[in-house]
Amino acid sequence: MSRRILAALGSAALALSMAACSGDGAGSGNTSDEKPSDLTIGVSMPTQTSERWIADGNSVKEKLEAKGYKVDLQYAGDDIPTQSQQVDQMITRGANVLIIAAIDGTALSGQLQAAADAKIPVIAYDRLIRDSPNVDFYVSFDNYKVGVAQASALLVGLGLQTKDGGKGEATGPFNIELFAGSLDDNNAHFFFNGAMDTLKPFIDAGTLKVKSGQTKIEQVAILRWQQEAAQKRMEDLLTSSYNDNSKVDGVLSPYDGISRGIITALQNAGYRGADEIPVVTGQDAEIASVKLINDGIQSSTIFKDTRLLAEQAVVAGEAFLQEKTPEANDSETYNNGVKVVPSYLLPVETVFKDEIQKVLIDSGYFTAEEVASGQSRN
Numbered sequence: 372m373s374r375r376i377l378a379a380l381g382s383a384a385l386a387l388s389m390a391a392c393s394g395d396g397a398g399s400g401n402t403s404d405e406k407p408s409d410l411t412i413g414v415s416m417p418t419q420t421s422e423r424w425i426a427d428g429n430s431v432k433e434k435l436e437a438k439g440y441k442v443d444l445q446y447a448g449d450d451i452p453t454q455s456q457q458v459d460q461m462i463t464r465g466a467n468v469l470i471i472a473a474i475d476g477t478a479l480s481g482q483l484q485a486a487a488d489a490k491i492p493v494i495a496y497d498r499l500i501r502d503s504p505n506v507d508f509y510v511s512f513d514n515y516k517v518g519v520a521q522a523s524a525l526l527v528g529l530g531l532q533t534k535d536g537g538k539g540e541a542t543g544p545f546n547i548e549l550f551a552g553s554l555d556d557n558n559a560h561f562f563f564n565g566a567m568d569t570l571k572p573f574i575d576a577g578t579l580k581v582k583s584g585q586t587k588i589e590q591v592a593i594l595r596w597q598q599e600a601a602q603k604r605m606e607d608l609l610t611s612s613y614n615d616n617s618k619v620d621g622v623l624s625p626y627d628g629i630s631r632g633i634i635t636a637l638q639n640a641g642y643r644g645a646d647e648i649p650v651v652t653g654q655d656a657e658i659a660s661v662k663l664i665n666d667g668i669q670s671s672t673i674f675k676d677t678r679l680l681a682e683q684a685v686v687a688g689e690a691f692l693q694e695k696t697p698e699a700n701d702s703e704t705y706n707n708g709v710k711v712v713p714s715y716l717l718p719v720e721t722v723f724k725d726e727i728q729k730v731l732i733d734s735g736y737f738t739a740e741e742v743a744s745g746q747s748r749n
């Protein structure tokens with residue numbers, strides 16, 4: 372039997388079990404005969420230290436509230452026990468659907484079992500929850516393609532490739548360093564794999580040299596995606612591998628917060644103006660980094676429109692509340708270790724300085740004033 376059919380059967384079974392539980396009170400997944408104002412969606416977000424998760428949380432909340440639902444939105448301060456406790460509370464307070472962006476993708480199995488026991492559908496938001504059969508749906512972006520886009524942006528920034536994928540004018544060789552995200556976040560592996568598949572031919576040919584020799588994800592990962600940890604690792608790399616007057620030409624960075632840490636380390640070490648700072652990539656189009664791109668300091672970011680992601684989470688949540696199966700556009704890629712989770716994946720866009728106006732300002736994501744100041748109004 373194909374995975375697609377299995378997934379459909381799984382969802383049908385879920386809908387049936389939800390129907391069977393009609394009216395059994397708090398946490399009952401069956402809701403089609405209830406008004407939106409009787410229904411609560413628990414939204415568990417990882418941290419408020421990163422602007423993107425604040426935007427995600429706000430978008431999901433606003434969109435659900437606009438449809439009349441009650442929303443229980445919690446941030447866990449990047450602390451795993453706090454997130455577990457918050458999800459537990461959402462379940463005991465009678466959430467009808469859970470939308471969760473996990474801190475550690477493997478740490479919520481107990482909570483998800485409790486949710487399944489209470490017939491509460493669970494939607495993994497941007498980060499897949501692993502090692503649990505009780506993840507009903509996944510909304511995210513094409514995470515492998517994010518990694519490909521990051522590596523391609525590095526190649527374009529260095530002049531080895533053109534934006535349309537053609538051969539660039541530069542020949543190298545260039546010194547680069549690699550960074551990855553948090554190992555407990557499933558996405559970090561997809562980003563790194565996509566990037567390394569793209570960079571490998573250039574590394575093999577000697578056009579790109581990872582001077583530190585650190586090319587394994589375990590060597591380059593940054594726990595919890597922390598800016599300070601990234602700054603420290605870049606400082607260590609400069610001391611250990613670039614103390615012979617050699618220069619770093621490019622840095623693969625998987626996330627804007629990490630990029631800002633890298634840039635600070637480079638600036639402190641004497642790489643100053645736009646022409647001295649190496650090509651640094653990023654992700655999330657956080658406003659502080661968009662300003663750095665506009666100022667010629669950071670080279671690029673990958674824009675993931677959190678408004679669209681929030682919209683998909685709301686569409687999927689509402690489908691579950693109406694005992695329908697949310698529409699997936701990928702039923703193969705995201706195996707969480709126990710099952711393939713049906714997913715809705717959104718496309719991403721690479722943003723260099725030239726794309727800021729069209730992709731970020733014209734679309735209403737940021738105003739020109741926000742880009743100029745590096746501060747968002749929210």
Ligand code: GAL
Nearest residue numbers: 421497498556558596626655
């Ligand atoms: C990942 C997410 C990235 C970035 C990172 C750090 O899970 O996919 O877009 O936000 O977390 O927050």
